[in-house]
Amino acid sequence: MKTLIVYASRTGNTEQLASLLYENCSEAGMEAELIRVEEFDLKWLASYAACIVVTYTWGSGDLPREILPLFEAFEQTELCGLVTGVAGSGDQCYPDYCGAVDRFRDMLYAHTRLAVTLKVELAPQRSDKEKCRKFAEKMIEKAKGAAILN
Ligand SMILES: Cc1cc2nc3c(=O)[nH]c(=O)nc-3n(C[C@H](O)[C@H](O)[C@H](O)COP(=O)(O)O)c2cc1C
Numbered sequence: 001m002k003t004l005i006v007y008a009s010r011t012g013n014t015e016q017l018a019s020l021l022y023e024n025c026s027e028a029g030m031e032a033e034l035i036r037v038e039e040f041d042l043k044w045l046a047s048y049a050a051c052i053v054v055t056y057t058w059g060s061g062d063l064p065r066e067i068l069p070l071f072e073a074f075e076q077t078e079l080c081g082l083v084t085g086v087a088g089s090g091d092q093c094y095p096d097y098c099g100a101v102d103r104f105r106d107m108l109y110a111h112t113r114l115a116v117t118l119k120v121e122l123a124p125q126r127s128d129k130e131k132c133r134k135f136a137e138k139m140i141e142k143a144k145g146a147a148i149l150n
Helices: 013-027 042-047 065-076 099-111 126-145
Strands: 002-007 031-036 050-056 083-090 113-121
Touching: 002 013, 002 042, 013 031, 013 050, 013 083, 013 126, 042 065, 050 065, 050 099, 050 126, 065 099, 083 099, 083 126, 099 113, 113 126
Parallel strands: 002 031, 002 050, 050 083, 083 113
Antiparallel strands: none
16 A cells, blocks of 8 residues: 655645654554655656645645645546545634634545544643554554455
8 A cells, every 4th residue: 555645844844744654653663754845746646546635824724835736636637536635734723723624624525535633732741642643553553444455
């Protein structure tokens, strides 16, 4: 199961979360690739069996500008067999906490096989490690259900 973990991060919190998810996915036996969204070529999206999007939230519950092309690629490409997850870092001081995670969740639910979502307050803490382990488990469960993984 080739899994893409693609992330957007401005000040490093989301990058830490993406790295933690990468560690947990690798430990769970998934063949994962960790890539910053600016370095990801959208034409490869359909070549993965699974994809985890990791994003911060900007503005008033908005998607970061650099992740918009990826969002649109999910909407425009035939990916109904792709197992997906979305995770993100946000700040509870804002009324639309992790709004970008919610926007990806709704879109991925409609266009892919969405397995799991996760919201983390700012940088991941010790208590978030277990949540990341469970996130990886849920991705694998969904992939087994989709017969991508035996
Ligand atoms: C201008 C600005 C707007 C933000 N808007 C939101 C928001 O609407 N909702 C939210 O949950 N967090 C919001 N945040 C908080 C960031 O998403 C949060 O700090 C996140 O951890 C940043 O991730 P990064 O370190 O990977 O860049 C905002 C931060 C800034 C600076």
